[in-house]
Amino acid sequence: MLLANYLRENKEDVKTRLQKKNFKQLELVDLIIDKDNDRKKIQNQLDENLAQGNKLAEQIGGLMKAGKKEEAAVLKTETAQLKEKSKELQTVLETCEKELHDMLVQLPNLPHDSVPQGITPAENEVVFSHGNIPKLHDKALPHWDLCSKYDIIDFELGVKLTGAGFPVYKGKGAKLQRALINFFLDKAAEAGYSEVQPPILVNADSGYGTGQLPDKEGQMYYVGMDDYYLIPTAEVPVTNIYRDLILKAEDLPIKNTAYTPCFRREAGSYGKDVRGLNRLHQFDKVEIVQIQHPDKSYETLEEMRQYVAGLLEQLNLPFRTLRLCGGDMSFASALTYDMEVYSAAQEKWLEVSSVSNFESFQANRLKLRYREGSNKPVLAHTLNGSALALPRIVAAILENNQTPDGIKVPEVLIKYLNFDMIN
RNA sequence: GGUGAGGUGCCUGAGAGGCCGAAAGGAACAGUUUGCUAAACUGUCGUACGGGUAACUGUACCGCGGGUUCGAAUCCCGCCCUCACCGCCA
Numbered sequence: 001m002l003l004a005n006y007l008r009e010n011k012e013d014v015k016t017r018l019q020k021k022n023f024k025q026l027e028l029v030d031l032i033i034d035k036d037n038d039r040k041k042i043q044n045q046l047d048e049n050l051a052q053g054n055k056l057a058e059q060i061g062g063l064m065k066a067g068k069k070e071e072a073a074v075l076k077t078e079t080a081q082l083k084e085k086s087k088e089l090q091t092v093l094e095t096c097e098k099e100l101h102d103m104l105v106q107l108p109n110l111p112h113d114s115v116p117q118g119i120t121p122a123e124n125e126v127v128f129s130h131g132n133i134p135k136l137h138d139k140a141l142p143h144w145d146l147c148s149k150y151d152i153i154d155f156e157l158g159v160k161l162t163g164a165g166f167p168v169y170k171g172k173g174a175k176l177q178r179a180l181i182n183f184f185l186d187k188a189a190e191a192g193y194s195e196v197q198p199p200i201l202v203n204a205d206s207g208y209g210t211g212q213l214p215d216k217e218g219q220m221y222y223v224g225m226d227d228y229y230l231i232p233t234a235e236v237p238v239t240n241i242y243r244d245l246i247l248k249a250e251d252l253p254i255k256n257t258a259y260t261p262c263f264r265r266e267a268g269s270y271g272k273d274v275r276g277l278n279r280l281h282q283f284d285k286v287e288i289v290q291i292q293h294p295d296k297s298y299e300t301l302e303e304m305r306q307y308v309a310g311l312l313e314q315l316n317l318p319f320r321t322l323r324l325c326g327g328d329m330s331f332a333s334a335l336t337y338d339m340e341v342y343s344a345a346q347e348k349w350l351e352v353s354s355v356s357n358f359e360s361f362q363a364n365r366l367k368l369r370y371r372e373g374s375n376k377p378v379l380a381h382t383l384n385g386s387a388l389a390l391p392r393i394v395a396a397i398l399e400n401n402q403t404p405d406g407i408k409v410p411e412v413l414i415k416y417l418n419f420d421m422i423n
Numbered sequence: 424g425g426u427g428a429g430g431u432g433c434c435u436g437a438g439a440g441g442c443c444g445a446a447a448g449g450a451a452c453a454g455u456u457u458g459c460u461a462a463a464c465u466g467u468c469g470u471a472c473g474g475g476u477a478a479c480u481g482u483a484c485c486g487c488g489g490g491u492u493c494g495a496a497u498c499c500c501g502c503c504c505u506c507a508c509c510g511c512c513a
Contacts, residue, residue: 043473047482054482057494061441064493076493083493246433246470248451374452374467 001364002107004036004100017110022119022327028103035100042096046089053082105214109361111326112298112335118325124338125325128309131318134344134400142345143395144276146402147173150422153394155276165266165274165281172422176397176409177284179416180390181259184286184311188387191307193257193288198237200260201228206240209366211332221263230263234287235384239362242291246377247370253300254291257387259284277391278350285389289382291368294360297381298335301357304385305337308353311388315410317396318342320349334359341392345399350392355385398422 007014007029015026056079063072116125147153152173158166169177185195207213207229212220221230231237238258247254262285266274273279288307292300305321312319324336333356340349360379363369369377401408406423414420 040473043482047473050483051481054494057492058441060493065441072493079493377470 001104001361002110003364004032004104008033008036014110018107020111020115020117020326021108021329023108025106028106032100032103032107035096035103039093039096039100042089042093046086046093049082049086049089053079053086056082108331109334109358111329112357114323115329115335116323116325119327120325121328123325124322124328127321127323127337129318129320130309130313131316131342133318133342136344136399136402137404139404140345140399140402142276143343143398146398146407147276150407152176152422153277163281165279167277167280172417172419175417175419176394176413176422177390179413180393181284181286182416183413184387185257185259187311187314188257188286188288191255193255196238196241196256196258198231198234198241198258198260200231200237200263202231202237202240203228206236206243209240209243210236210362211365212236215331218267219265221265231260232264233262233386234258234260234285235289238287238289239291239366239368239382239384242368242380243366245368247291247368247380249293249370249372252291252293252370252380253296256289257286258289259286261285262389277395278346280391283389283391286387287384288387289384291363292381292383293370294378294381297357297359297383301335301337301355301383304383304387305339305355308339308355308385308387312339312341312352314412315393315397317393317400317410319352330354330356332356332358332361334361339388341396343392343396343399345402346395350396352392352396353386353388356383358382358384 002014011029011033015029018026018029056075060072060075060079063069063075116123118124141149144155147155150172152170154168154170155164157168158164161168189195201223204213204227207217207220212229212232216232220232222228223230237260238256241256242254261282263282264280266279266281288304290300290304309319309321319339319341322338322340324333324338329336336354336356338351339353339355341352342348343350359381362382363379366382368380368382370380371377397410398407401410406421409417409420409422
């Protein structure tokens with residue numbers, strides 16, 4: 001959520017930047033400023049009314065104590081009118097504030113200057129690529145066939161237990177999952193991230209804090225009996241740890257990592273993109289989250305992006321880094337890098353990580369602030385990234401490393417496994 | 424699920440209709456003292472939204488929402504949450 005004051009002070013700049021994000025209702029900016037002006041006016045009136053009432057009440061108190069009951073009674077009649085007026089103004093103010101809020105939450109975050117102009121994924125900018133696209137042997141298979149050939153991931157069995165998109169990992173497949181999770185967590189710890197194990201069900205307040213609610217309500221699994229949501233990403237519980245806090249400037253940056261399963265309904269997804277591991281309802285992910293001083297958040301974003309790239313290099317997967325164009329970015333992000341690995345049998349790029357700087361957009365909702373010395377609290381910047389999401393990494397490993405004799409395990413994972421081939 | 428207790432500032436905790444944005448202690452911060460550390464002393468020490476160049480100042484907030492009252496942290500009603508014990512159970 002953006003701040004009304006910021007819009008007022010940077011009106012034209014805000015509009016041009018919103019346009020870059022392919023946001024069309026620019027008139028909303030003016031409406032918000034007007035509404036905020038109304039709000040101030042109403043509050044002024046209300047405050048004045050209440051102040052008068054307070055003053056009268058004080059006088060009445062004094063008179064009562066002095067035993068001047070008649071004089072007090074006269075003043076009492078005055079307060080009755082004031083009270084009615086205040087009540088009226090209060091409702092008007094509440095309506096006004098609600099309308100203002102409802103408009104404010106419709107504005108997406110403003111894109112950073114470096115965000116490329118564009119509307120579709122085709123306009124994303126490739127900023128880095130690494131590794132060679134492997135040449136597979138003649139009988140190479142897509143990962144879903146490899147999964148059943150070596151009996152490591154069973155999609156049909158998942159359907160029996162739950163439904164489509166809930167695979168069962170078996171034998172070496174299950175071990176590979178554990179190895180990847182441990183590898184990612186160990187690397188994050190080395191990079192200074194402190195590990196947390198948060199709940200994977202969260203309440204509505206947390207959903208609002210990171211912005212999944214209200215917009216993406218339909219994408220989360222909901223436990224109605226207790227009013228909880230299954231997390232779509234560890235970002236939700238981990239970032240919400242810091243909701244409603246005022247941190248000290250010297251505590252920044254805060255670096256957390258968490259492994260959690262993630263649950264997404266993926267309502268509206270269909271077709272070839274959902275085959276095999278490409279799109280699941282439940283998947284595993286290690287997330288990195290940072291809370292940073294506004295002056296340093298872009299430095300931090302670059303560092304996080306390098307960190308994720310390093311993981312992919314160590315896994316020996318060909319990948320590329322995209323700087324997302326305005327139209328392809330998420331609502332809350334100011335700058336996002338996507339990492340895509342090449343899946344050689346499917347012959348396509350798969351998104352395995354998204355690293356974003358939200359600036360103060362999330363922090364405003366979270367009321368996550370920091371204080372420098374004895375200054376007023378200031379909104380912090382939040383950043384997060386996948387490091388990494390497992391399924392598509394697994395898909396790429398299986399496909400790219402396949403040989404006629406089996407699938408070679410990436411070297412860095414061998415110490416976590418007691419085998420080097422899936423066969 | 425049952426019963427009981429309770430939700431006050433960074434923490435502990437007092438306040439029981441006006442003198443309360445809230446005692447006291449602790450923590451933290453700044454200063455004095457000190458060879459260093461510590462101690463002692465002094466001071467500062469909530470947030471939000473307004474007005475004002477500023478000093479300052481208005482309003483709201485004692486879990487949330489309503490009510491009573493000229494006036495509510497304090498009284499009344501409803502809700503939520505936490506803790507303890509019992510039951511059930513990993």
